[in-house]
Amino acid sequence: MSALTIESLHAGYRKRPVLKDLSLAPVQPGTVVALLGANAAGKSTLLRTLAGQLRPTSGSLRLGEHELIRLDAHTRRRLIAYLPQSLPAAGALFAWEAVSTACSAAHPGKSARARDQLTEAVFTRLGIAALALRRMGELSGGQRQMLGLAQALVRQTPLLLLDEPTSALDPRWQLEVLNVIREDALAREATILLVVHDLNLAVRFCDRVVVLDGGHVIAEGAPATALTPAVLRQAYGIAGRIEHCSQGKPMVIADHALPHLHGETA
Numbered sequence: 001m002s003a004l005t006i007e008s009l010h011a012g013y014r015k016r017p018v019l020k021d022l023s024l025a026p027v028q029p030g031t032v033v034a035l036l037g038a039n040a041a042g043k044s045t046l047l048r049t050l051a052g053q054l055r056p057t058s059g060s061l062r063l064g065e066h067e068l069i070r071l072d073a074h075t076r077r078r079l080i081a082y083l084p085q086s087l088p089a090a091g092a093l094f095a096w097e098a099v100s101t102a103c104s105a106a107h108p109g110k111s112a113r114a115r116d117q118l119t120e121a122v123f124t125r126l127g128i129a130a131l132a133l134r135r136m137g138e139l140s141g142g143q144r145q146m147l148g149l150a151q152a153l154v155r156q157t158p159l160l161l162l163d164e165p166t167s168a169l170d171p172r173w174q175l176e177v178l179n180v181i182r183e184d185a186l187a188r189e190a191t192i193l194l195v196v197h198d199l200n201l202a203v204r205f206c207d208r209v210v211v212l213d214g215g216h217v218i219a220e221g222a223p224a225t226a227l228t229p230a231v232l233r234q235a236y237g238i239a240g241r242i243e244h245c246s247q248g249k250p251m252v253i254a255d256h257a258l259p260h261l262h263g264e265t266a
Contacts, residue, residue, distance in 0.1 A: 002029065002064020002065065002158075003027060003028050003029065003062060003063075003064065003083060003191075004024075004026065004027040004061075004062070004063050004121075004159060004191050005024070005026045005027075005060070005061075005062045005063075005189055006022060006023060006024045006059070006060070006061055007023045007059060007060040008021055008022075008023055008058065008060065008194070008248055009021070009022040009023065009046075009049070009056055009058075009059035009060070009261055010056055010057045010058045010059055011024075011046075011049045011054055011055075011056035011057060011059070011192055012045060012054075012057075012164075012215075012235045013045075013054070014230055017057070017215070018042045018045040018215045019045055019046060019049065019056075019215045020214075020215045020216055021059075021216075021231075022042075022046070022059070022215065022216065022217055023076040023217070024095050024210060024217065025220060027191050027193075027208070028034070028191075029158070029189040029190065029191055030186055030189045030190070030191075030195070031185065031191055031192070031207045031208060032181060032182055032185045032192045032194070032205065032206045032207050032208075033191075033192065033193045033194070033195065033206060033207065033208045033209070033210060033211050034194060034195075034202035034203060034205075034206040034208070034210070035047070035193060035194065035195045035196075035209075035212065036196070036199065036209050036210065036211045036212070036221070036227075036235065036236060037211055037212035037213055037235050037236075038213070038237070039207045040255075041212040041213055041214065041215070041235070042212045042214070042215040042216075043163075043195045043212055043253050044085065044163050044195060045169060045215075046193075046212070047082065047161045047162075047163050047193065047195065048082075048084075049061070050068060050080070050082075050159070050161055050193070051080055051082035051161055052071065052076050052080070053082075055069070056069060057099040057197075059138055063079060063080075063158065063191075063228070066079060068080070075107065077106060077155075078157065078158055079107070079158055079159055080116075080157055080159045080161065081106075081152040081153075081155040081157040081160050081161065081163065082152070082158070082161040082163075083148050083149060083151075083160075083163060083165055083214075084150040084161045084163050085163045085164050085167070086138060087141055087144040087145055087148060087168070088144050088147055088148045089136065089150065090136050090137040090139070091136050092135055092136070092137060093134075093135065093138055094132070094134065094135055094136075095128075095132050095134055095135075095136060095139065095147050095204065096119065096123075096132040096133060096149055098136055098151060099114070099118045099119050099122060099123070099147065099150045099151050099154055100115065102150075102151040102152075102154055102155060103115045103118050103119050103154040103155070105155075106154065106155035106156065106157070107155075107156075112217070113221075118154055118156070119154055122150045122154045123132055123150065123151050125180050125183075125199070126149065126150055126176070126177070126180055127176055128143070128146050128147070128150065131143055131147070132240065133144070135196065136248070141168045141175065142168040142169050142170065144168075145165070145166075145167070145168040145169060145175070146169075146177070148165075149162070149165055149177060152199050153184060153245070154187065156190075157190070157191075158188075158191060159187075159191050159192075159193075160181075160184070160190055160193075161192075161193050161194075162192065162194040162195070163194075163195045164194075164196065164197070165177060165181070165194055165196075166178065166196065166198070166201065169196075174198070174201060177246045178201060178204075179205075179207040181194065181205070182205050196247045199227065199252040199254075200244050200251050200252055202223055202261060203223040203224065203227070203242075203249075203250050203251060203252060204251075206223060206250050207222070208221060208222065208223070208226075209221070209222075209223045209226050209227065211226065211231055211235050213235050218231060218235060219231040219235075223250065224242055224250040227240075227242055227252060228242075229241050232252070233258065236254075236257065237257060237258045237260070238254050238257055238258060239254075239255040239257075239258060240252055240253060241253050241254060241255070241257050
């Protein structure tokens with residue numbers, strides 16, 4: 001397994017640059033990284049660029065020996081799984097079929113039995129076996145989000161990109177999902193980047209945080225040290241701090257929102 005490196009990245013949309021000279025310290029295999037920041041800070045743009053959905057104007061994106069910008073479609077599917085914010089379609093497919101199809105596309109060389117075993121294992125790990133024979137159109141938004149995650153996990157890629165994978169989930173399922181994500185990173189030595197808005201989930205489950213503001217990295221490192229009061233102020237416009245709970249675990253306390261600066265817009 002090899003490190004993910006991002007150097008001098010410029011990327012965005014037509015006539016609207018978003019990421020500006022963005023570089024990160026190398027991300028080692030087995031690491032879970034939370035991408036943090038306010039709305040429109042550049043988090044989803046970074047994931048989409050890594051996934052190959054946006055072509056950067058300049059910079060380098062490497063996973064070990066692979067330059068991600070130049071990957072052919074087959075190699076990209078083998079190396080990268082991407083879960084966007086949008087939910088899987090609410091169609092007539094059974095949930096099992098939706099995940100099994102993703103597994104077959106990612107592992108064409110495996111036998112049908114081996115692919116079935118992989119699919120079953122993902123349903124079991126996520127605790128959603130009861131959904132396997134239900135149609136996607138019958139599922140709630142949260143259940144479809146779980147199926148989207150199952151489709152990403154079953155591919156077993158070395159780089160996994162997750163855009164708000166817990167946004168439609170209640171607190172119990174948020175904890176279940178992030179436990180599985182962390183276990184997956186460790187078991188496979190996968191590199192996982194995820195966008196999350198809940199700072200305390202990031203502090204609890206992620207090895208590193210990268211805080212973006214206006215397309216720039218303003219802080220990165222261990223959550224308990226990177227999320228300083230100054231960073232929380234700049235990134236989110238809040239007065240906040242890191243404290244420790246009765247079990248000694250760090251947690252973010254948001255005291256209050258700060259007044260908008262003159263001319264600032266939401």
